[in-house]
Amino acid sequence: MKYLVVYDSKTGNTEKIAKEILSAIPEAQKEIKKVSEFTGNEDADVIFVGFWTNRSTCPMSVVNALELMTEKKIALFGTCGMGGSEEYYDSIKKNVEAWLPEECEYLGCYLCQGKMPESVLHKYEQMEGKVPKEQLEAMIQNYHAAKTHPDSKDLLDAGKFVKDIVMKY
Numbered sequence: 001m002k003y004l005v006v007y008d009s010k011t012g013n014t015e016k017i018a019k020e021i022l023s024a025i026p027e028a029q030k031e032i033k034k035v036s037e038f039t040g041n042e043d044a045d046v047i048f049v050g051f052w053t054n055r056s057t058c059p060m061s062v063v064n065a066l067e068l069m070t071e072k073k074i075a076l077f078g079t080c081g082m083g084g085s086e087e088y089y090d091s092i093k094k095n096v097e098a099w100l101p102e103e104c105e106y107l108g109c110y111l112c113q114g115k116m117p118e119s120v121l122h123k124y125e126q127m128e129g130k131v132p133k134e135q136l137e138a139m140i141q142n143y144h145a146a147k148t149h150p151d152s153k154d155l156l157d158a159g160k161f162v163k164d165i166v167m168k169y
């Protein structure tokens with residue numbers, strides 16, 4: 001079985017997970033690529049596709065790469081700023097899954113929280129008085145909670161996700 005990890009990462013969170021995923025694949029035949037280097041001609045049976053969350057879905061770079069992945073086994077992984085809500089994670093997963101090519105075999109999605117740049121906190125601070133106080137406080141709290149992610153447990157869970165898939169194929 002040949003494995004490929006393809007990912008997009010703006011600030012490094014998804015890249016961290018991508019590297020962990022690569023190292024968790026026990027097979028010798030494995031490769032990692034940024035999505036910008038992906039051509040669609042790569043020789044791989046299983047592709048792990050990584051995304052950062054952009055407006056509740058994956059970036060267009062990942063959508064475009066998925067379109068080139070015909071008749072492959074595809075596993076998704078990603079990071080997002082929001083944490084603590086399985087419901088929210090499920091909605092992101094659903095949004096990204098919608099971009100999977102029909103002829104692919106879908107193996108599942110691993111998602112975890114990823115820290116956000118300080119500009120996000122500044123944006124929140126400027127929202128004072130414009131959104132309900134409680135809502136804003138929750139957003140700021142989430143910003144601080146995200147700061148340590150992806151953490152060692154996130155990496156461990158990513159490794160488990162890979163092991164479960166590799167065991168089956």
Ligand SMILES: Cc1cc2nc3c(=O)[nH]c(=O)nc-3n(C[C@H](O)[C@H](O)[C@H](O)COP(=O)(O)O)c2cc1C
Pocket residue numbers: 008009010011012013014015051052053054055056057079080081082113114115116117
């Ligand atoms: C333009 C932009 C849009 C974002 N949209 C969302 C979003 O809709 N939901 C979310 O949970 N996080 C969102 N985020 C946060 C990132 O997905 C998160 O910080 C992610 O871990 C970044 O991954 P990276 O370091 O691999 O780029 C957004 C970040 C940016 C810069």
